[in-house]
Amino acid sequence: MALALNGESISTLPQYELECGITLHSVNIAYKTWGTLNTERNNVMVICHPFTGSADVEKWWSKLMGCRQAFDSNRFFIFCANVLGSPFGTTSPLSENPSTGKLYGPDFPPTTIRDDVRLHKLILDQLRIVSIAVAIGGSMGGMAVLEWQLCFPGFVRRAIPMVTCAKQSGWCIAWGEVMRQIICSDAAFNNGYYPPDRPPTQGLSAARMAGLLTYRSSASYEERFGRKARSGMTCGETAEEAGHPLYLAQSYLRYKGALFSSNFDANCYLHIIRKMDTHDITRGRVIGGLDEDAALTAVLSTVTTRPLIISIDSDILCPPKEQRQLAEGIPDAKLDIISSVAGHDGFLVENERINAAVLKYLQRELSEFY
Amino acid sequence: MALALNGESISTLPQYELECGITLHSVNIAYKTWGTLNTERNNVMVICHPFTGSADVEKWWSKLMGCRQAFDSNRFFIFCANVLGSPFGTTSPLSENPSTGKLYGPDFPPTTIRDDVRLHKLILDQLRIVSIAVAIGGSMGGMAVLEWQLCFPGFVRRAIPMVTCAKQSGWCIAWGEVMRQIICSDAAFNNGYYPPDRPPTQGLSAARMAGLLTYRSSASYEERFGRKARSGMTCGETAEEAGHPLYLAQSYLRYKGALFSSNFDANCYLHIIRKMDTHDITRGRVIGGLDEDAALTAVLSTVTTRPLIISIDSDILCPPKEQRQLAEGIPDAKLDIISSVAGHDGFLVENERINAAVLKYLQRELSEFY
Structure with missing residues (x-):
């Protein structure tokens, strides 16, 4: 069922402990890179894919890739890894369970956005990357962008979460x-x-x-x-x-x-x-009896990436209200609400405007690469 | 499968020709009335039910019924009939096909909103009703309200279509x-x-x-x-x-x-x-080569009921834009956009505000009944 991996790499870890406490063995991680790591090993652009995406950014966000575009492999070492449970190369229900010799199927253990981010960090460690210049993603990819900042404080310099939320809503x-x-x-x-x-x-x-x-x-x-x-x-x-x-x-x-x-x-x-249902950046991060709102405020206040947060005004799934909540809680965040009929998918459709907004932010915040 | 009909009437017609050209035989029409017909036989309030509703308005819009409420059976003779194809008493896929002795099932012929309105008009004719004082309905019921005005020009004095549209949209x-x-x-x-x-x-x-x-x-x-x-x-x-x-x-x-x-x-x-998919008030009503917009303008301009059109601002199914189109095309129409998080169902949820808006319109436009 997994698609052919066009030049993607697969790394295999002997084991990986999930947030649920279960340890996966022989874990594959499919990832793809573009461009060259600089000598400081810090020109890294991490792209996080949405629900049905893969590590091959060129297949689903190609309009933003290229020379002088937002995703420019002449300036950045671009990295994208497939999430756990996705059918596109990383270990999933379609993989063989080494302890039974059969496919996991519905018995594949539950994973979280944090499991993905921490797993992908191990690949960056193998590549001896010292920091992420910018993490970018929309929808579920935006959840991962938020978790990158919170799981590895100080490791991520700048961030662009799009059409996403602090917690998966009851509506979603x-x-x-x-x-x-x-x-x-x-x-x-x-x-x-x-x-x-x-x-x-x-x-x-x-x-x-x-x-x-x-x-x-x-x-x-x-x-x-x-x-x-x-x-x-x-x-x-x-x-x-x-x-x-x-x-x-x-x-x-x-x-x-x-x-x-x-x-x-x-x-x-x-x-x-199910993975998206678990998304809640406050889970396990707040000590004491804070109520939900106070807990969220406390967690958001620790984010230091001065992110550009992008909304689409016609998004009925993760409406701008949810991104406004992020922007109001994160110090020095900037909210850009794009007017478009494209809805939630606007982050993959409004290429010109998304490209321009991302590029402007990168040129200002990461001027050393321009 | 049909629910018990609490005091509802069932009328049976020997035959009824549908818009598709097929003639149904032994057609049942389930309907329910409240209040008393006045001597002029013109104090009639027709309520048109939405998709999953029935003729029993008290089951799904009870909060608007009662003394001094919008649906006041002391002032109006209230009439609601079940649509063709619904499981609540009118002939449907659950009825026996007299020509085969078996249930229609999926072979029940296609019906339209116009088929319903014209069928229900036959019941009003049996009751020797001379005009409808006001027709009221939301969602699919609002489609029927529009068709009542257009199928029987001059027969309907006032109208209140809610969260509805001139044509079923591509989105719906x-x-x-x-x-x-x-x-x-x-x-x-x-x-x-x-x-x-x-x-x-x-x-x-x-x-x-x-x-x-x-x-x-x-x-x-x-x-x-x-x-x-x-x-x-x-x-x-x-x-x-x-x-x-x-x-x-x-x-x-x-x-x-x-x-x-x-x-x-x-x-x-x-x-x-499928019935709702066919909804298009311009179908067959415009002669000559008018484009879609001009045809709609031409049809809307013939409506003489000075309707109150109600929108809910959070409606993602039939957004206010569609009711604005009605209000802009119908002479002397009034558009009331209710601010509520309730979405499309707001017409069944925001009882106080809907009741107040309807009552105010009725008292102004049908003052002889107050």
Whole structure:
């Protein structure tokens, strides 16, 4: 199920203890780098991928990469590593459990954003990197950016978290639950114990379709699809559908769902939803009886990266309110709210504006590399 | 599957020709009335129910009913009829097809909002009603309010469409497609040919959960659930879930999904989604080669009900932009945008404010009844 790794590296650790207390053995970490480490070993740009991304940034954020772009490998040593539980090379439900000789499947132990960051730090240690110049990521990648700063105080100089939050919200937990229930209602899922050649394709596809909509907005669908039908096409998969027009918005979602379910794995999908549910930067970091708000204020006040925090105003999943909370709590943070109909996915869609905002911040805050 | 009809009436028509050209035979129409028809037979308040509602307004909009409330049966003869394809009494996929002696199931022919309105008009004709004083409804009910005005020009004096649109948007068509795919991915669905005692409960439940979230907002879930877990409760339905906390937002959705799927039918659900997909007040009403915008302007300009149009500012499903379009096109329309975190469901949640807005409009526009 793992995609071919185009020039990516795989590092294997003999063991790694997870936050839940379970120790994984023979842990693979897939990562990819671009550019050259300088002699000070500090020109490092860490990019953290979102939910369904991989270490290969060129596959999902290519418009920002290149000479004189935000992700410029002539200036930075760019590093991106795949998270635990993702199907793209790092150890996941698709890996063999060395203690049983079988695939982990649904028995893969739960992992957290912190587990990913600490694991990826071990690779940076192997590369003898002394500090991260900047950590950048959106959505789940933004959660990781926040954790990089908090897990390794002083190690990360600057940071750009986008469309993310201090804690996974009840709203996002609820959407995760919807996607979980969709996958579970596909009989092929069989509680996660499906054979590799008979995965719950329909359920995974439908779950992805729900996810895709939460990443967009009403206005973006009106602009792109409206009520347009595929000319001459009618639905016909079931009796209920026969003879109805096939709207473009429908056929687009069906195409995207099917494409996704042929490249991703349902147990991996559920694993990463659960990982995001655990995201809470205050967990275990506050001593004493502070209430939730005070605990968050205390933790945010320790961040020293003067981050650029990016919002998309039409984001219905992680609305600007959540990034405003970060910006108000982190000393010297700057909040940039981009006006766009693109919704949550705006960080991957509004390339020109994101590129310009990131570049401006880097040139000001890391002028020694320009 | 149909719920008990508490004092509702059922009228049966020998036949009814649908917009699609198919004629239904022995058509039941479930409806309920409150109050007394005046001697002029014109004190009629028609309430149009939303997607999963029924003719029994007291079950889903009770807070607005009562003496000196917006829906006051001392002043108005209140009428609400169940739509075609709904499981609550009117002919639907759960009805017997007289030509086969079997349930219609997925072979129930497609119906439109206009089919409902014209069918319900026949009941008003039986009651010798000469005009509707006011038609009121939200969401799909608001679509029907718009169609009442356009199907029977001059018959409807005043109107209050809420959180609705001139045409079902591509965004809503896309959400409908997600729910359709969720239901189809439940193996028990079997293209709609499931036995009554083995319905696709899991798929219908998951589809409802997705629907419920689109009716709310991020802020409403934060206010109500946040990251709270059910104390001491852990998920345990599958290996992947074992040991994880059960968040309140999750357990709430599971409860709501299960409750719904025990009271609704999957073929009815799919039928009504398809009905809403057809909603377009310009369909067949504009002669000549007008573009979409000009056609809409032309149709809206014929509405003479001086409607009160109600929006909820946090509605992510039918955002205020769609009601603004109605208000800008209909002569002497008034737009009331209610500020609330409740989302699309705000019309059923913000009872005090909705009641006050409706009452104020009725007292001004229909002063003879006050």
